[in-house]
Amino acid sequence: MASIIRPTLLRQTALSASTRHAASLTNALSSQPIRSAVMKDSVRIAAFHASSRRNLLPPGPQIIHGSVNDPAPVKPPSPMHGSYHWTFERAVAAGLVPLTMAPFAAGSLNPGMDAILCSLMLVHCHTGFQQIIIDYIPNSRYPKSRKLAHWALNAATVLVGVGLYEFETNDIGVTETIKRVWKA
Structure with missing residues (x-):
């Protein structure tokens, strides 16, 4: 107030x-x-x-295409970017729950299960960050920044994937690391 x-x-x-x-x-x-x-x-x-309000970033470019009476552009419906994409994200998130608990409950250090856990975590994080980019960097205002953010996300995903592969094959693995940290 x-x-x-x-x-x-x-x-x-x-x-x-x-x-x-x-x-x-x-x-x-x-x-x-x-x-x-x-x-x-x-x-x-x-x-x-009484201090003045200052914005952290300057406002984006204000470009108006068309007139007030033009209809809003509607993209053609695509099931791949709609319900299938959402269903895939939910399936990955639901699959992470038992995969996170299984190695600790069963007591086995199966490298195959570890690899599936790491790959699902990577896909889950990639799709989550992809949605953040889509939501917060509008393509109509910042097309170059959005493309740069997508390329940076893809590069980071590949880098983390290579790092997890190296960690799984040449070191003790993710589940064993979590076990050791938990007992420390």
């Missing part, structure tokens, strides 16, 4: 309230330092609330 009030009005209200509060404290305790402390605090609070 204080951010929508004009700064001068806020300062006046804070000063009058602090003056009333300080007057009652002065009458009760008859001390000047308390009044100056209350005045100083109220001015500092009023100055805090």
